[in-house]
Amino acid sequence: MEKDNKVYHILIIEDNIGDQILIKEYLEEHILEPKFTSASTFTAAKEFLVNSDLSFDIILLDLSLPDKSGEHLIQTMLQLAAEVPVVILTGYTDMPLSIRSLHLGISDYLLKDDLTSFSLYKSLLYNIQKKKYLLDLKKSEKRYSDLFHLSPLPMWVCDVENHHFLDVNDAAIQQYGYSHAEFMGMKFQDIENKPRESNALISNPLNGQVSGIREGRHRLKNGTIIDVETTSNELLYNAKKSLVTLVNNVTEKNIYIKAVEEQNAKLKEIAWIQSHIVRAPLARIMGIVNLLEVDENELNEEQLFLFKGLINSAHELDEIIKDISSKTAKADI
Structure with a gap:
């Protein structure tokens, strides 16, 4: 059978040396190189969890220790374990306690008499992965919460x-x-x-x-x-x-757009005035000038200069008005 080659750091809290050896042998059947740390009392386990540089993937906990036991042991151990999954291994069948322990946050509750190497290894894998999934979910929820509550909008x-x-x-x-x-x-x-x-x-x-x-x-x-x-x-x-x-x-944006629309309407009105009202008398002037039958030979130099200046100015002004009207008509938001 091919063994799991992943490195697992396992804290075994068990006062019975025989049970400690059995747990290690069971896990070594499925894990290539498990890293075990053993504690026979709550005080020793606390030292590993609080005052050492060791970090654990899972904690296997016996419910009857010399210095602490039962539900009080569960509550204290869960506080010390923080994010590390805790699996109870006990020789006592106490269904109400097993249910309460799961509600408190224990990852699994296993009876020693029913324990096999595979069931222990399966529980280890499942609870490590479950804890990892829950941590990832919690991080994801925090990211969502931060994006939501810290949004400037x-x-x-x-x-x-x-x-x-x-x-x-x-x-x-x-x-x-x-x-x-x-x-x-x-x-x-x-x-x-x-x-x-x-x-x-x-x-x-x-x-x-x-x-x-x-x-x-x-x-x-x-x-x-x-x-x-x-x-x-x-x-x-x-x-x-x-x-x-x-x-x-978008209130300010809409106010700005409305102001631009109003200016645009005024601009188009100016274009209409230029193209119709201003250009009308200019067109009449140009028509009258064109109707004049003036013999340039009869005009002296000064009169000829003024006459041509009048015609050229009328045409130039007409082109300017046309150009302004064309550009204004194209103006839009």
Whole structure:
């Protein structure tokens, strides 16, 4: 049989030397080079866990030690073990205690009389991997929590079914003016100003169109109305179908766009005035000049200069107005 070549650091807390030897032999059947540390009392085990540089992958704990035993031993050992999984090995069948120990945080509860090399090795592998998975999950949840609560933009989680707020971040509390407790007693519609189906974040959760980017208007606690752009995604939050939403306040942007639109409208009005009102009398002047039948030979030098200057200036002014009107007509946001 091929043995597991991974290195495992195992702390055995057992006052019976015979049981210590048996546990080691069982594990050596499946593990190539296990690293054992043994303690026959709680005090000795505490020394290894607190005052040494040793780190362990798993702790195998007997429930009856000379200086501590039972539930009190379990509670104290779990505090000392921190993130290391603790497996109880006992010779006593105590079902209520085994259930309580699992509720307290013990990883496994094994009877010595039923123990085999394979069952012990399987428990070791399972509980080490389970603890690793739980630690990874906890880190992942912390990363999510940090991204949520430290976001500079308001964020919240809403229940898709009843639209209640399930959580909000500090930025939402600061911008909207409600406390966390007030948000938890509110629905999304309480901050939505004149909700419309096209803008409601979760107006119809059954139509499948709850995620995505939407624009709307929200009401702050002080009554101020703001324009917002919200980005939402579905997630399962505490076993509830929910939406996590990021809110971007676009009020100032919309005010700026409105001002540009108004300026754009005025610019187009100026273009129309230039192309129609200003150009009309200019066109008449040019028409009258063109109708004049002037014999250039009859004009003296000064008169001829003025006459040509008038014609050229009229044509030049006409081209300038055309150019301004053309550029202004193309101007847009």
